[in-house]
Amino acid sequence: MSFTQLKLLFFTIRHVKLSQITWRFRNRFLKKTVTASNFITEIYPSFNLITPCPRPCSVEKNEFKFLNHRVDFKKNIDWNNSEQSKLWLYNLHYFDYLHQPGIEHNTRFKLIHEWIETNPPFKGNGWEPYPLSLRIVNWIKFLNHSDNQQSEVILHSLYLQTRSLNNQLEYHLLGNHLFKNGVALLFAGYFFTGEEAKQWLETGKQILNEQLAEQVLADGGHFERSPMYHALILEDIMDCLNLVTSNQINIDPEFQAMLKSKATAMFGFMMDTLHKDGTYPVFNDTAQGIASTIEQLAEYAGRLNLNWRTNADPLIEKPDFGLYTLTRNHIHCIIDAGPIGPDYLPGHAHCDTLSFELSIENLRVIVNAGVFQYAGPERNKYRATSAHNTVEIDHAEQHEIWSTFRVARRGYPQNIMTRMDENQLFFSGQHTGYHRLPGKPTHQRDMTLTDYRLTIKDVITGKGHHSARSFIHFHPDVKVIEHQENQLQLQRDHIVFTLVINGTQNWSVDQYEYSEQFGLQQSALVVTIQAAGTDVFSIEYSIEKN
Secondary structure: OOHHHHHHHHHHHOOOOHHHHHHHHHHHHHOOOOOOOOOOOOEOOOOOOOOOOOOOOOEEOOEEEEOOEEEEOOOOOOOOOOOOOHHHHHHHHHOHHHHOOOOOHHHHHHHHHHHHHHOOOOOOHHHOHHHHHHHHHHHHHHHHOOOOOOOHHHHHHHHHHHHHHHOOOOOOOOHHHHHHHHHHHHHHHHHEOOHHHHHHHHHHHHHHHHHHHHHEOOOOOEOOOOHHHHHHHHHHHHHHHHHHHHOOOOOOHHHHHHHHHHHHHHHHHHHHOOOOOOOOOOOOOOOOOOOOOHHHHHHHHHHOOOOOOOOOOOEEEEOOOOEEEEEEOOEEEEEEOOOOOOOOOOOOOOOOOOOEEEEEOOEEEEOOOEOOOOOOOOHHHHHOHHHOOOEEEOOOOOOOEEOOOEEOOOOOEEEEEEEEOOOOEEEEEEEOOOOOOOOOOEEEEEEEEOOOEEEEEEEEEEEEEEEEEEEEEEOOOOEEEEEOOOEEEEEEOOEEEEEEEEOOOEEEEEEEEEEOOOOOOEEEEEEEEEEEEEEEEEEEEEEEEO
């Protein structure tokens, strides 16, 4: 390992919790042996789950489509196909497709039995704790509405899967992984009878109580600061509420009230931070098409009798998560001014501090580049500063992203301020991401929104000479209709707007690859504004609605 790699590793590990290290050691060297005996396959008959959110259509015969990548297995499903990515195989093992519209009942049973027959205990991707967690919940949801749920083969497998999960809980990762483990244990603990199931139930409750207290922030946001994961965790909480409400045995009113409170807070947060077209803002690891849509979640929340308040204020602040929305006269701006995530869990972090996305009349016009893949050569290209609408200083990243999910030295937002006057909205903030560089440069962003104009001023301060690049990424449907010396006139559908570059900075119009969903790329326009100076200099531009 090179000195540079050792340095990155040091600045990464220093943020990790001691408990994560000890649990990693335990799972590797001290894990108990799981036995395939002494099963209790009796289940409680009192389930009456409310219909959960549907899943996208991803299977037809032996053809599966995940992450916009389609594979036809012809006759036999290769559950551990080495030609497919890890995440694609995980999706294959999740069994979300049991809940896709139109799939035949017999087909669902056939897929379950084929998985059991071809995935021997404790071998392959399907026996890792994360896919185990999702599959356990999906199978129980399905069996709850199945006339054949007493199938001994399926119940034996489900019991063994839960026992295996209970032996490899992801305390070394924490975050959404451990939370998913808790959800699965809760479902299995309510589903089965017996002392072992009671232990699963209590462990699941304990995990959920502890993790929701930490993971749901005071403003209702999820602490990993990804709008996509926020929606995924929200749906999980609604599933748990669905479960404990429907089951007439082992009802815990205090636990039920906690779930309802967290779901209500998270739903309100989500509604306050969406784009006007109902899509999730793309900060950190967020892709459209993974979490359920806002319409599906709203319908599910209605079936669960959740009540939430929609905030129509022109200035909405979510200071714990770090999202701020400014809205005037059909211009809607969402700003990321929060930490990249928990210090001990930055795996879904991007270099998007002080980045923003912009909609005009319900159409997104300025966007972040997205997420093309979770692993592979283009992973960190989409996590980079240059993939977001923010400022890069001295050709360095805001945060030292490396490997697939790691971050070494990272910056923090500071001096965040907002103001609402009669005629304008104002946001200002700084971050310390570049303080590791010579001269400790600081990026400050001031944003002012009036009825027809958003003005952005980026001020770079730091001892000595520095260079900077500010990026503006446009949605693929945005086209240039006129190019002048210091401005571009642009159009998306019927919306016409102008980008005006103030001052004498060098700027260019180039192409970038936009990835709204995993596995999909579209060419789009990016404007790059360059400037340099000593001690203090600035970049300023505005977007004006015509």
